[in-house]
Amino acid sequence: QLQLQESGPGLVKPSETLSLTCTVSGGSISSSSYYWGWIRQPPGKGLEWIGSIYYSGSTYYNPSLKSRVTISVDTSKNQFSLKLSSVTAADTAVYYCARLTVTTWYFDLWGRGTLVTVSS
């Protein structure tokens, strides 16, 4: 059974860079059938897609975050990562990693999420 698990610091200072990693277990990240994505949810609010990556390294980002986001993949470790620069309190959220089906573009498997708080 494929599982995703987010990891990274739970507290980041304003203006610094948020870094998270998603580890995929029970299956290969190098499948041609899927992209891998990051979604976030501020406390008490809705879901926001951040960006997605293919195992080849091809990426797509939310235009509203594109200038601050970098998503990368490490197929040797079966992991993909998120970097969000110049964070502010508005970036405080639960960050989820998820598997995204190619062509139909839905998120069929999700990690449990990790809360990242931006505060000094």
Next chain:
Amino acid sequence: QSVLTQPPSVSGAPGQRVTISCTGSSSNIGAGYDVHWYQQLPGTAPKLLIYGNSNRPSGVPDRFSGSKSGTSASLAITGLQAEDEADYYCQSYDSSLSKVFGGGTKLTVL
């Protein structure tokens, strides 16, 4: 403000039928892109509920159904149960914004 518009809340008594709407535009749902639905129980990650407008993943009860018409989509839940109390999100693809979610609807079972 979300690209896809959902009612903030709906409610129903056990056994009743409720529907949740998801309204988009000509750049997403109206352009023919599929709509997907997720259920988020309190304190948990979202879970895929409906994909490709009307398809249920294995394990999702047939009490849940989806439909799409024009620039809108709907999620229907029949035979409402207490465990259905959750937040529900629609999601689609937008030609200018890529993957987009609705603002979410909180379902209360009375």
